[in-house]
Amino acid sequence: MEQKQLQLQPRLQLLADMVPAGSRLADIGTDHGYLPVWLLQQGKIPFAIASDIHSEPLTHARQSAQEYGADGIHFRLCSGLDAIAPQEVDTIVIAGMGGETIIHILESAPWTKTGRYTILLQPMTKVELLRDWLVDNGYRFVKERLVRDKDFLYPVMQMTAGSQPKLTPLQRCVGAALSDDPLYSEYLSQHIGRLQRAIDGMNRSNGDSNRQKAEEMMALLQEMEQERRRWQ
DSSP states (O other): OOOOOOOOOHHHHHHHHHSOTTOEEEEETOTTOHHHHHHHHTTSOSEEEEEESSHHHHHHHHHHHHHTTOOOEEEEESSTTTTOOGGGOSEEEEEEEOHHHHHHHHHTOGGGGSSOOEEEEEESSOHHHHHHHHHHTTEEEEEEEEEEETTEEEEEEEEEEOOOOOOOHHHHHHOSSOTTSTTHHHHHHHHHHHHHHHHHHHHTSOSHHHHHHHHHHHHHHHHHHHHHHHHO
């Protein structure tokens, strides 16, 4: 009987494409376990740990592994990387959660800064906060990529240990290594629209602090518009 083939949604497919072949993978917040199941099914990796803070997603992940015949997954009920030993894995995926949660997970696992790991991050919120924190805390950007999934653009960051210069306000908002991505101009346009709406709200408010903040945001908006013109 032919094995049933799993199809990934675009966001997970980009992550799967960025996982190095032969990796020993930790998928943090695995949900249904689709990422490690697909990678094992394709023969791209020999081993994976699927972890989640809740038991129900791990139950779903076990069912996915059984349904698609994916052997080689260890399931861990834990917060972040708490139940994963540094020597067990060399690639870490933390995806589908907020930037603040990703920061907390990495803060709790300082061994991820030893330089032995490929770290793939896909934040759903607080992306700017996460980018700043990574640079300030011993990680460097290897690459960033964008993916469109259900009418949203999501960034995926490939990190490793190391240092790099502090991000500019523009890089903080629209990426440190995204300028060669085919969706970069669209990503800029989204940020420009969001920033313009925020400035309009500030201008309707009273107070010197709001006016000063609006002026700072206007300077960033102009820089974004100039950047978009360069890449259109």
